[in-house]
Amino acid sequence: xxxxxxxxxxxxxxxxxxxxxxxxxxxxxxxxxxxxxxxxxxxxxxxxxxxxxxxxxxxxxxxxxxxxxxxxxxxxxxxxxxxxxxxxxxxxxxxxxxxxxxxxxxxxxxxxxxxxxx
Numbered sequence: 001x002x003x004x005x006x007x008x009x010x011x012x013x014x015x016x017x018x019x020x021x022x023x024x025x026x027x028x029x030x031x032x033x034x035x036x037x038x039x040x041x042x043x044x045x046x047x048x049x050x051x052x053x054x055x056x057x058x059x060x061x062x063x064x065x066x067x068x069x070x071x072x073x074x075x076x077x078x079x080x081x082x083x084x085x086x087x088x089x090x091x092x093x094x095x096x097x098x099x100x101x102x103x104x105x106x107x108x109x110x111x112x113x114x115x116x117x118x
Contacts, residue, residue, distance in 0.1 A: 008065075008117070009065035009118065010065040010066060010068050010069045010072060011114060012060075012062075013057060013060045013065040013069045014057075014069055014072070014073075014096075014113060014117075015052065015114065016056075016060035017056035017057040017060040017069075018107065018111070020102075021050075021051055021053065021056045021106065021107070022107065023054075024051065024103050025065060026050045026051065027051065027052070027106065028050040028052050028054075028055075029099045030052070031052065032052075032061070032086055033045065033050065033051045033052070033055040034048070034049065034050050035047045035052065036049040036050075040085040042056055042084050043055035043056070043059040044058070044059055046099070050074055052061075052095065052098045052099070053073070053095070053097070053098040053109070054098065056065050057069055057070060057073075059070040061104055069113075072113050072116070072117060073078060073094045073109060073110070074093045075095070075113075076109055076112050077109065090108075100114050
């Protein structure tokens, strides 16, 4: 009998972060997180109700995988740039991608990153 493979901490963090921002109303730009009335807060704050991609990843990182997962997302952005999808580079390409690409593209980025890791 084959035992189901346990997802890596990075995959778990990516899936959990995606779940946090899957609803457009729970996604934001420009800051890591906001409350339901739009005030800036920490991603771990109990009053946080929407997150940018990096904020969602930080919130989901109960597995110690934030840095690796952010690197995986950046690698996916780089791979897309090389294959013809233009993206300017920044110190934090994940935050920049979140702020410039749009909600659907952010979810697609997470999905492509998960696919690359499986």
